[in-house]
Amino acid sequence: MTFINYAAREINCKIVYYGPGLCGKTTNLQWIYDKTNPQAKGKLISLATETDRTLFFDFLPLDLGTVRGFKTRFHLYTVPGQVFYDASRKLILKGVDGVVFVADSQEARMEANIESLQNLEKNLREQGYELKTVPYVLQFNKRDLPTALPADQMYGQLNFKGEPTFEAVAMNGTGVFDTLKAVAKLVLTELKKK
Amino acid sequence: MYEEEYQQIKDILHRLQVDSNSKIVFLVDKNGQQIAVEGDMRGVDATSLASLTAGNVAATDGLAKLIGEKEFSILFHEGERDNIHISLVAQRVILVVIFDEKSSLGLVRLRVKKASQELERTFEQLLRKAEADRGSMANRFDSPFAEITDEDIDSLFSE
Numbered sequence: 001m002t003f004i005n006y007a008a009r010e011i012n013c014k015i016v017y018y019g020p021g022l023c024g025k026t027t028n029l030q031w032i033y034d035k036t037n038p039q040a041k042g043k044l045i046s047l048a049t050e051t052d053r054t055l056f057f058d059f060l061p062l063d064l065g066t067v068r069g070f071k072t073r074f075h076l077y078t079v080p081g082q083v084f085y086d087a088s089r090k091l092i093l094k095g096v097d098g099v100v101f102v103a104d105s106q107e108a109r110m111e112a113n114i115e116s117l118q119n120l121e122k123n124l125r126e127q128g129y130e131l132k133t134v135p136y137v138l139q140f141n142k143r144d145l146p147t148a149l150p151a152d153q154m155y156g157q158l159n160f161k162g163e164p165t166f167e168a169v170a171m172n173g174t175g176v177f178d179t180l181k182a183v184a185k186l187v188l189t190e191l192k193k194k
Numbered sequence: 195m196y197e198e199e200y201q202q203i204k205d206i207l208h209r210l211q212v213d214s215n216s217k218i219v220f221l222v223d224k225n226g227q228q229i230a231v232e233g234d235m236r237g238v239d240a241t242s243l244a245s246l247t248a249g250n251v252a253a254t255d256g257l258a259k260l261i262g263e264k265e266f267s268i269l270f271h272e273g274e275r276d277n278i279h280i281s282l283v284a285q286r287v288i289l290v291v292i293f294d295e296k297s298s299l300g301l302v303r304l305r306v307k308k309a310s311q312e313l314e315r316t317f318e319q320l321l322r323k324a325e326a327d328r329g330s331m332a333n334r335f336d337s338p339f340a341e342i343t344d345e346d347i348d349s350l351f352s353e
Contacts, residue, residue, distance in 0.1 A: 003223070003225070003227040005195055006195065012227050014226075042239060042241045042242060043241075043242050045242050045245065045246065047249075056249060056253070057249060059245045059246075059249075061241040061242075061245075064350040064351070065349070065350045067342060067346050067347070067350065068342060072350060075226065075241075075245065087256055088253070090256075091249070091253065091255075091256060094224070094225060094252065095224070095225030095226075177351070181351050184347070184350070184351075185344075185347050188342060188346075188347050189342075189347075191342065192342050
């Protein structure tokens with residue numbers, strides 16, 4: 001739920017990066033963190049295991065500037081992608097304003113992508129949201145790998161409702177800000193309707 | 195959030211901070227959005243504090259449900275110097291008190307209990323007001339985002 005504080009003239013929006021394990025959700029956030037100027041960002045909090053797998057969530061607060069006199073702040077979260085952390089994923093989706101689905105382009109991970117997408121749909125529904133209506137952006141990550149599937153084929157299998165779709169290489173930042181910008185735009189456009 | 199209730203909440207938090215002799219008193223909603231804060235926040239990352247508190251409460255809530263409890267209404271973390279007391283108010287907001295050896299758990303619990311009741315009343319009042327406004331204000335009070343344009347949004351990303 002977008003939190004609009006009229007007294008402090010602030011809007012806070014929550015964006016969640018979803019996707020199968022090791023698809024690059026944390027890498028997306030890490031890139032955004034590295035490339036944003038220090039005044040605009042807070043600390044990147046990563047609750048991860050000793051082997052750097054996300055355990056609960058990563059969190060990055062981002063100040064984008066002002067819209068109509070309101071300070072716009074985005075809270076970016078990632079979920080733990082591994083299948084057995086489902087209970088934690090559900091918690092993180094609470095109060096979400098926009099979702100980015102990060103898909104792994106490797107052929108061998110296609111099944112995991114589809115499973116994770118179905119899991120997203122199910123978990124959103126449990127929180128009272130529908131993937132059909134929630135601001136939603138799709139990202140095909142790891143486009144640089146030789147085993148990457150053609151984007152058309154991925155689009156056919158993963159695109160849910162004609163949502164904006166981006167090809168990315170999160171390791172070198174390709175497509176990372178385009179994805180963020182697209183989801184932010186959808187979230188703010190949604191505000192307009194309310 | 196209305197100005198009047200916001201001020202009331204700030205007053206309650208301030209009183210709690212003084213009465214319980216604590217360092218920081220902090221109010222967060224269950225989604226991790228900071229509502230109000232009293233005390234010396236220098237050197238403390240408020241946004242992260244809010245987000246982690248909400249995550250903590252959400253995880254504990256999940257645990258409660260697993261064993262058939264409705265919720266755990268109080269969490270307490272004890273450190274070497276500072277301690278954190280977290281409690282749920284009216285099942286919707288989270289009250290965080292950070293204190294050191296100048297206070298005690300007993301005192302904090304006592305004062306938190308009193309402040310929680312006051313906060314509950316304020317939130318009820320707030321809800322009633324919002325409820326009443328929903329009908330009458332819906333048309334008069336346009337959201338500042340009703341006329342947001344694509345250029346407004348693009349300009350956010352211009353750097």
